Amino acid sequence: MINKLFFAFLLLVFSSGSLASNETVSGIGKYDSNNVFAKILQGKPPAKIVFENEYVLAFEDIHPIKPVHVLIIPKGQYRSLVDFSSTASDQEIIAIVKSMGKIAKVMGLTKNGFSLMTNSGHNGGQTVSHLHFHLLGGEPVNCEKALREKNSINH
Numbered sequence: 001m002i003n004k005l006f007f008a009f010l011l012l013v014f015s016s017g018s019l020a021s022n023e024t025v026s027g028i029g030k031y032d033s034n035n036v037f038a039k040i041l042q043g044k045p046p047a048k049i050v051f052e053n054e055y056v057l058a059f060e061d062i063h064p065i066k067p068v069h070v071l072i073i074p075k076g077q078y079r080s081l082v083d084f085s086s087t088a089s090d091q092e093i094i095a096i097v098k099s100m101g102k103i104a105k106v107m108g109l110t111k112n113g114f115s116l117m118t119n120s121g122h123n124g125g126q127t128v129s130h131l132h133f134h135l136l137g138g139e140p141v142n143c144e145k146a147l148r149e150k151n152s153i154n155h
């Protein structure tokens, strides 16, 4: 009996652990403060930061799929675009949109162009449950093809 209880406890502990990076998330519900971007906002693990202000942090993706692959995130705790667009303050929303243009300039993407996208929830292929925008450039970007390449990296 005690063995069975111990086994059930172990199952609970392992099944409630953090998501592996190739698993998708729901994009809605309670914010999980154990997600990796929440940790990056606290400096651990470290990230290559390309832009920061009061509301926004932007850093290089650990597995870039284009020569330039930057992740732009709000500093506030938002799971996805749905969450952010309905609950963030006007200042936060304005700040992230303004930062997108600035970061594209800082990364030298304005002349040849770039792509900006966010994955939301399970069907969007979102793997980190903190809202983030992928800024992709440095060569022609075909988002659908890039996503396929990304999935083959993660699997």
Ligand code: 5GP
Residues within 6 Å of the ligand: 021, 036, 045, 047, 048, 059, 060, 061, 062, 063, 064, 071, 118, 119, 125, 126, 127, 128
């Ligand atoms: P999603 O699949 O949720 O749209 O994108 C998550 C992104 O976060 C992926 O492109 C993945 O490479 C990136 N990523 C995951 N873990 C880390 C990390 O620890 N550091 C950085 N810089 N990027 C990460």
